[in-house]
Amino acid sequence: MPLLEALPPTLIVHRVQQRHELINRMLDNGYPLSEVARRVGLDRKTARRYRDTELDVLIASARDRGNVPLDRYKPFLQAQFAPGTTSAKELYDQIHAQGFQGGYSTWIMRPRGNLSASEAARLDKVRFADLVRHRRGALLGRWIREAERSTIGPLRALGSFLRQDIDAVTAGLTLPYSSGVVEGHSAE
Numbered sequence: 001m002p003l004l005e006a007l008p009p010t011l012i013v014h015r016v017q018q019r020h021e022l023i024n025r026m027l028d029n030g031y032p033l034s035e036v037a038r039r040v041g042l043d044r045k046t047a048r049r050y051r052d053t054e055l056d057v058l059i060a061s062a063r064d065r066g067n068v069p070l071d072r073y074k075p076f077l078q079a080q081f082a083p084g085t086t087s088a089k090e091l092y093d094q095i096h097a098q099g100f101q102g103g104y105s106t107w108i109m110r111p112r113g114n115l116s117a118s119e120a121a122r123l124d125k126v127r128f129a130d131l132v133r134h135r136r137g138a139l140l141g142r143w144i145r146e147a148e149r150s151t152i153g154p155l156r157a158l159g160s161f162l163r164q165d166i167d168a169v170t171a172g173l174t175l176p177y178s179s180g181v182v183e184g185h186s187a188e
Helices: 011-028 033-040 044-052 055-064 071-081 088-097 117-133 137-148 153-164 166-172
Strands: none
Touching: 011 033, 011 044, 011 055, 033 044, 071 088, 071 117, 117 137, 137 153, 137 166, 153 166
């Protein structure tokens, strides 16, 4: 029986399967690998791995990394973190009381100075996505200040870029209105 059929439908299995199908469909439709990687939001090497590796092998590799015991607490942590609860010790105590068995040193709980550049970038990406997803424009200024102090160049650049039009970006992250329907249209 193929590996895919033997595995329960976990989030990671689903994500790997979706990425594999999307990347290969785009490549089959003639998109260059670099364009596929850009559109999917992956590094070119990762997109190439999805192209060149059988789905079963990709899934086995993803599952070998194991589920971090923190995964089931991430929605709770994000909900606490977004409005301002950022104390690692306080967050750890809250999830520990809910049954979290992992140690205090799990990456999202470590002091920011102890994170690798990629871990810090992932944490910042989650925080920024939360601002966008939940329309938390009031927190944008603080996020930009932190981004501009980051040791990660692209994150610093994004923070500076957003600051250039902070009023519009804040409105976009706060108000329910969208100009998406008229974007790209010119009045002649």
